[in-house]
Amino acid sequence: MEAIQIGLDLLTGSPLALMAVIGMTFGIFGGAMPGVSPSITMALLLPFTYTMDPVPALVLLAATYVGAEYGGSIPAILIRTPGTNAAAATLIEGYEMQRQGKGGEALGIALVASVLGTIAGLALLILLTEPLSRLALAFRPASYFALGVLGLSVIATVSEGSLVKGAIAALIGLMIATVGTDPVSGVARFTYGSPDLLSGVPFVLVMVGLFAVSELFEQASQPDRSSDKANSSRLRLPSFGMQKTLFKANGIGMAIGAFCGLMPGAGGTVASFMAYNEAKRFSKNKDQFGKGAPEGVAATESANNTDAGVGLIPLLSFGIPASNSTAILLGGFLIHGLIPGPILFQRSPDILYGLYTGLIVAVIALPFVAIASLKLCIWLVNRPKPYLMAFIMALVFSGTYSINNSLFDLSLVLAAGILGFGMRYFGLPLLPTVLGLVLGYMVESNYRRSLVISGGDHGIFIEDPISATFLALAVIFLVGSLINEFRQRMGGGAGKKQKEELS
Amino acid sequence: MLKNVICGAITLIVGIVYIIEARRLPESSLSDEIGASGFPLLIGWALVALSVFLIGQSVLFRRQVQAEEAPSEDSVWNDPKFAAKRAAGLAAIAVAFLVLLPMAGYISALVVLIGASALYLGRPPGRDVAIVAVGGAIALWLLFVVILDIPLPAGIFEGLL
Numbered sequence: 001m002e003a004i005q006i007g008l009d010l011l012t013g014s015p016l017a018l019m020a021v022i023g024m025t026f027g028i029f030g031g032a033m034p035g036v037s038p039s040i041t042m043a044l045l046l047p048f049t050y051t052m053d054p055v056p057a058l059v060l061l062a063a064t065y066v067g068a069e070y071g072g073s074i075p076a077i078l079i080r081t082p083g084t085n086a087a088a089a090t091l092i093e094g095y096e097m098q099r100q101g102k103g104g105e106a107l108g109i110a111l112v113a114s115v116l117g118t119i120a121g122l123a124l125l126i127l128l129t130e131p132l133s134r135l136a137l138a139f140r141p142a143s144y145f146a147l148g149v150l151g152l153s154v155i156a157t158v159s160e161g162s163l164v165k166g167a168i169a170a171l172i173g174l175m176i177a178t179v180g181t182d183p184v185s186g187v188a189r190f191t192y193g194s195p196d197l198l199s200g201v202p203f204v205l206v207m208v209g210l211f212a213v214s215e216l217f218e219q220a221s222q223p224d225r226s227s228d229k230a231n232s233s234r235l236r237l238p239s240f241g242m243q244k245t246l247f248k249a250n251g252i253g254m255a256i257g258a259f260c261g262l263m264p265g266a267g268g269t270v271a272s273f274m275a276y277n278e279a280k281r282f283s284k285n286k287d288q289f290g291k292g293a294p295e296g297v298a299a300t301e302s303a304n305n306t307d308a309g310v311g312l313i314p315l316l317s318f319g320i321p322a323s324n325s326t327a328i329l330l331g332g333f334l335i336h337g338l339i340p341g342p343i344l345f346q347r348s349p350d351i352l353y354g355l356y357t358g359l360i361v362a363v364i365a366l367p368f369v370a371i372a373s374l375k376l377c378i379w380l381v382n383r384p385k386p387y388l389m390a391f392i393m394a395l396v397f398s399g400t401y402s403i404n405n406s407l408f409d410l411s412l413v414l415a416a417g418i419l420g421f422g423m424r425y426f427g428l429p430l431l432p433t434v435l436g437l438v439l440g441y442m443v444e445s446n447y448r449r450s451l452v453i454s455g456g457d458h459g460i461f462i463e464d465p466i467s468a469t470f471l472a473l474a475v476i477f478l479v480g481s482l483i484n485e486f487r488q489r490m491g492g493g494a495g496k497k498q499k500e501e502l503s
Numbered sequence: 504m505l506k507n508v509i510c511g512a513i514t515l516i517v518g519i520v521y522i523i524e525a526r527r528l529p530e531s532s533l534s535d536e537i538g539a540s541g542f543p544l545l546i547g548w549a550l551v552a553l554s555v556f557l558i559g560q561s562v563l564f565r566r567q568v569q570a571e572e573a574p575s576e577d578s579v580w581n582d583p584k585f586a587a588k589r590a591a592g593l594a595a596i597a598v599a600f601l602v603l604l605p606m607a608g609y610i611s612a613l614v615v616l617i618g619a620s621a622l623y624l625g626r627p628p629g630r631d632v633a634i635v636a637v638g639g640a641i642a643l644w645l646l647f648v649v650i651l652d653i654p655l656p657a658g659i660f661e662g663l664l
Contacts, residue, residue, distance in 0.1 A: 048651065164557045168514055171550045175521060178546065182539035185531035189539055190524060213597075217590035220624060221582075386624035387635055390617045393593075397600060397616065398643050401609075402653045410601050414594065421590050425583060426510040444542045448535055456536045 006350045007357035010055055016354060019056040020063045020361040024369050027067020031074075032377045033388060034081045035219055038068035038308075039324035040212045044392070046204050046331055047399035054336040054351055059358025061332045062312070065325045066362055069268060069308045070114040070370065073301055075381050077106045083381075086268030086304035089276045093289065093296030100292050104236040109294050110301045111370050112238055113250055117302035118363045120254040121261065121309020125316070126356050132317035136342040141449040142460050146470035148443035151320040153474035156432045157481040167478075169428045173436020174443070176201050183445045196408045203437045204331050205400060205409055209416020210423075210430050211324065212396050216389055217421040235374050242294065249279045249295035253302030260303070261310025267323050268304035268311075275303035309359070316340050316352065320439070327434045334438065507561035511554045518550035596620055609648075609655040613640035 010016050023045075030041025042064050049057035072084030077094035090110060097106035139147070152174075156166030179190045180200030191197040238246070253275040260271035279299035280289045289296055312329070314322045319341035321327040333340050344351060380388070400413045420430060454460035461467045525543035580586060596619045603612040618636030626632050647653045 051651070051653070162560075164553055164560060165510075168510075168550065168553050168557065171546055171553065172514075174546050175517075175543070175550070178543045182531075182534070184537075185534035185539055187529055187531050187534070187539040189528055189543065217593055218586065220593045221586040221589035384626060386621045386626045389624055390620035390635075391639055393597070393620050394613055394617050394639060394643055397597070398609075398613065398647060398655075401604070402647055402651070402655065405655070407601055407605065410604075414597050414601070417597075418590075418594060421587075425580060425586070426506060426513075428510070447542065448537050451537060452535055 006353040007360075010350065010354040011357055011361070014053065014354075015056050016059055016358050017361045019052075019060040020358045021365045021369065023060040023063025024067040024362045024365050025373060027064035027069075028071035028074075028370060028373055029377060029380060030064065031068030031071025031087075032083045032381055034075055034083055034381075035215065035385075035389075036392065037084055037211070037215075037324070038065050038072075039328050040215060041068045042325055042328040043208045043211045044395055044399060046208060046328060046335070047403050049332055050335055050403050054333075054338060055354035055358070057336065058329070058332050058351070058355050059362070061329050062355060062359055063362035065329065066118055066305070066308055066359065067366070067369070068325075069305050070111065070118075070301070070366065071377070072304075073110040073114070073297075074107065074374070074377050077110065077297075078103055078378065079381065084268070084304075086272050086307075087300075088269065089272035089300040089304075090297055092276065092300075093293045096290070096292035097294070097297070102292065104234045105238065105294070106292075106297055107235045107374070108237040109242075109246065109297045111235065111367060112243065113246070113253065113298040113301035114305045114370075115363060115366055116250050117254055117257055117305030117307075118309055118366065120302070121257065121306040121311075122356070122359050122363060124258055124261075124306075125309050125312050125359075129313055129316045129352070130345055132313065133342040133345050136318055137346075139342075139466060140464055141446040141453065142464040142467040143470065145443055145446035145450055146461060146464075146467035146474070147318060147320065148439045148446070150470040150474045150477075151439060152432065152435055152443075153477050155322070155435050157477045163478065163481045163485060165426075165428050166432050169423065169430070170432035170436040172423075172428075173433035173438075174440045175436075176206060176433075177203075177437050177440020178444070183441065184448055196406070200441075201412065201437075202409070203434075204335060204403075205412045206416045206437055207328060207331055207434055208396060208400060209413040210420040210434060211328075212392070213413060213417025214420025214424060214430075216393055216396075217417060218424055219385075219389060235371055238294075246295060246298040248282060249299040250302045252278050252282060253299040254306045257303035257306025258310050261307040262313060263322075268307045271303040271307040272300040275299040316344075316355075317342075319442075321435065324431050324434070327431065327438060330438055504561050504565040508558050511558035511561065514550055515554035515558070518547050518554055521550065522547035592623055593620065596623060605656065610640050610644050613643060 026045065027038070027041055030036050030044070031038060042061050045061060045064060049060060052060070068084060069086060072082055072087030073090045073094065074083060076082040076087040076091040077098050080091055080095040082088040082091050094106045094110065097103060152170045156170045157163055177200070179197055181187070181198055182189055188198060253272075256275040256278060257268075257271045260267065260274065276296055276299055279295050280286055280293075283289065283293070283295050285293065285295070308325075311323055311326055314320050315326045315330055317340075319330070319339055321330045330340065338344060338348065338351060396413065397410060400409050403409060423430060423433070450460050451458070461471060522544060525540045525547055528538075528540040528543070530538055596616065599619070600612050600616040603615055607615075614636045617639045618632055621632050621635060622628060644655070648655055
């Protein structure tokens with residue numbers, strides 16, 4: 001009851017509903033533009049949230065995230081180019097439907113599936129976050145240190161590329177996090193006399209640079225392949241009869257989306273492809289798949305939208321983001337001095353109830369915004385890519401400059417963009433770096449706090465049962481992944497040797 | 504394989520430099536047993552170890568690593584020198600924006616940024632680019648200065664705005 005009352009108070013007393021609608025709209029446009037991922041769309045908004053109150057700021061970012069997951073389906077269906085990675089699975093059946101003149105129906109099915117998926121994800125978020133966060137009340141400094149290590153280990157393991165590269169990327173983030181002032185003694189570290197670095201490297205600028213600017217640099221050498229122009233399509237909502245036939249597919253999508261949302265690193269892309277496979281397996285019309293099966297569109301969209309909502313649970317319960325987008329949302333919390341987790345539930349539950357309320361408004365707004373903005377979305381998708389990229393670059397630099405009117409900030413974003421470009425070239429994943437950056441302070445300060453408590457005895461990390469469990473899991477993830485990689489590589493080598501012996 | 508070896512070599516050098524710099528951090532009487540350099544040293548040594556591992560892994564399993572590293576058909580990394588040149592050009596435009604901003608003001612610098620980026624990325628020179636550059640700069644100025652009430656330097660338009 002208290003939560004509902006707080007939610008209603010915030011709805012009437014703050015621009016929460018407006019931010020939900022603006023975020024949803026911006027997210028749909030961002031998601032609809034190929035090459036602009038949900039995390040980049042959110043990163044573009046981060047600098048704007050500095051001057052806002054915390055709840056509207058977080059609602060803006062979260063609604064953008066949800067909107068972008070739907071937005072990616074628009075170009076996937078209309079021009080066979082997914083706006084987001086997660087929409088790649090929607091493309092399979094959605095574009096076939098478009099070729100058959102049923103593009104409007106495909107958009108409608110995607111929209112309904114997105115709404116249902118978002119509702120399911122939101123329901124699970126509201127039900128599970130608080131109980132899970134109560135587990136974290138038993139955490140001591142050693143547990144928080146071990147949780148940070150586990151989070152970094154898991155993300156390094158499941159990120160693109162090899163485990164070693166994921167771990168190196170995480171260490172790069174931790175290194176950047178050590179720049180600034182030592183959390184215990186106040187000694188300046190790696191600042192080289194620069195007063196701008198005394199309070200550390202602002203992670204928002206690094207996030208914007210790593211995700212958005214490096215993407216622009218990479219796209220600078222890609223030819224403009226948008227020769228396919230999206231024709232104007234009228235969105236057609238599915239009839240009740242059609243929706244009944246999609247019930248199973250939607251259900252499969254939601255179940256798989258919920259499962260993947262809780263698994264760090266799995267994400268919407270994995271969820272949507274798994275949902276596609278399972279929807280095909282359990283479908284009575286298997287032969288329709290590959291030829292424009294509506295179930296294929298419904299399952300993938302409900303999966304990636306459920307995943308989006310459920311993916312917020314690890315962040316809100318434990319303060320550990322499990323994806324690029326939730327890492328950006330964590331940035332939104334930290335900008336306002338808020339640390340998600342059980343302490344936030346205890347001290348400022350209104351922040352979280354406000355976030356839930358905002359997301360509920362965003363879900364209600366989604367179908368209306370989607371229908372109203374479709375023409376403008378199609379217009380945007382059809383714009384020459386150079387103009388879109390130039391405008392995004394202008395938005396990134398304007399947003400960055402607006403924080404402190406500082407050329408140093410702009411230089412930092414540019415430097416992070418160059419670092420991100422280099423990392424992409426060498427196949428180093430970006431998410432572990434961002435996680436290392438945002439978790440670095442938590443990991444170091446809790447490590448040192450634990451040793452102060454134990455008088456320098458490292459045994460505290462084993463004696464604390466929660467810490468021991470997390471560290472053991474981290475070791476299992478790392479060693480298991482290493483063995484797996486080694487086996488694959490040896491298997492490739494042994495297979496070749498066998499072939500040579502036989503010939 | 505060579506790419507991974509170069510990556511490993513770069514991160515190895517970074518790790519070594521980081522360790523050297525961490526050792527030079529001053530100690531403080533307020534510090535704990537770990538000190539300001541403790542955690543950085545841990546990270547530095549971990550980076551050195553992983554870099555050596557990456558180099559070793561790339562040499563020992565070079566065929567498999569080469570197959571894993573091979574970019575997809577339409578990836579920009581099929582021609583990394585070209586990709587780096589194109590990125591450098593865009594970065595140079597961004598640097599020009601940084602230099603112009605305090606001198607010419609927000610709107611003028613933004614017109615140059617949008618226009619130069621659009622031309623560099625492939626739009627033919629013409630009226631369209633000029634309209635998009637000026638229109639885009641004005642739209643962003645309206646968004647930040649008028650709607651969001653964030654002061655930004657007007658530069659050469661100081662008296663007018």
